[in-house]
Amino acid sequence: MGFMDHVRSCNRHQMEQFIPFRIDGTVVGCMRPAFARELRDWPEVFSVTHGQVDLAVPGTGLEERSSAVARVLRELLQRGVLNHLLGEQYGVTSRERPGCLLLMDRAAAPWFGIRAFGQHLNGYVMLDGECHMWIARRAADRMIFPSKLDHLVAGGLPHGVGLLENLQKECREEAAIDPELAARATPVGTVSYLAESAAGLKPDILYCYDLELPAEFRPHCTDGEVEEFYLWPVSRVLETVRDSQEFKQNCNLVIIDFLIRHGYIPPEHPEYHDLISGLHPALPY
């Protein structure tokens, strides 16, 4: 293992096995041809032609489009093509987060290969001049990544919620960080990757935050997502990321970015620039 392996494993994909998904002529996602063939059964919603899929809902209203697609997703769930829906709406956008063209259940996002946005918070404490990082162990009953190590706070960004508002909500639910303290988090950039899953493609952008916490702070999880919290010296975090797959996959990238920005991965590292460009790829659409 090594830092670069995490970058590579989050960016393993075969773009040529996907066909574009477009709204109003703009590519907003892409999907496997097998999934596109399923969508042929709703020609009033999806136009599947010439190796691409276009949203075919007449009119331009966000609500009209979104409810037409939601109906298809419910029927795909009944057919067993999708195995769950989450009831949380993601905004389908082209490029940056503003400019929503369609709302879609979060669980369907990878099937359509749409951009998903999330927030990850590096919560750290300085003890005798040494940086320590709060780490969460995910609960064993979680549907995704049970028992894996995770950020103190991390979550997806649903449509229509501001970045700070969502961060404050996640901070309260996942670690009992009060809104005032959460508002002191510094936004420090993004990490992006293009991963492939069984469902499809995940072109994700994670907004990253650093929050220095008081020494007496103790996290407390109120939504059942976390089993246990640890306060680790940054050297232990570095070794765990570098030498193992204990962390939920995309957390590794956000932590590597933290380690670089704070000088814990030094510029003498033989893959320094490759790591940095690997953490921030432009996404294909």
Add this chain to the structure above:
Amino acid sequence: MGFMDHVRSCNRHQMEQFIPFRIDGTVVGCMRPAFARELRDWPEVFSVTHGQVDLAVPGTGLEERSSAVARVLRELLQRGVLNHLLGEQYGVTSRERPGCLLLMDRAAAPWFGIRAFGQHLNGYVMLDGECHMWIARRAADRMIFPSKLDHLVAGGLPHGVGLLENLQKECREEAAIDPELAARATPVGTVSYLAESAAGLKPDILYCYDLELPAEFRPHCTDGEVEEFYLWPVSRVLETVRDSQEFKQNCNLVIIDFLIRHGYIPPEHPEYHDLISGLHPALPY
């Protein structure tokens, strides 16, 4: 103007107008065909064939190769193809900085399109909780970028000098920062770009550093490069970068990276992710 314009102008290039330059079969640079035709006159040093140029020096010694190329450069200078040499040796590498395959005068680097490495230091002071940044005005008699705004400390990385050692040397010469204080600078990543100049291609990697300076610190230039220093509130630095071309071109990228990492360019910025991926492109060789 806007932040993204600086990213674009540092990455304006037409790769298809260049042919690769290889050493031992590895692409380490690229050049204009017109420059390659000049090199045909030294077939014992350069093999110019099939739209590419290979180093043809027999043997594998770094010294032998480098002195053969240095002789060609001196003759190119006499012919007027090159207009100056700097007497500072850059290491020609593939990808990261270690692993030098050839030494070459810094002035010839863009003609051969080899990777060049530099260091830029963001020197800042916290006054009443507000970040202020030390900015330099380059002397009017400088050959490159006279009278432009510049970082407090910035310079190229010659071969065979360690990163910290070179940073300390530049800090002393350019701003009278003592080595002990310079060693407290935090390495915070890189910024990369692929620019085209009259000479050729510049695939550059800049190592970036943040250094919080004491309030009483006053810079002082000992090598004639700087005419004047200013201590500006970060808001003025932000506006100057965003709205003007007063800074030496590549400084804009390093400052935009600083503004993002410290939260002064917030994640709500409409081109936030495009800026970040634009500051950290993978280079083509």
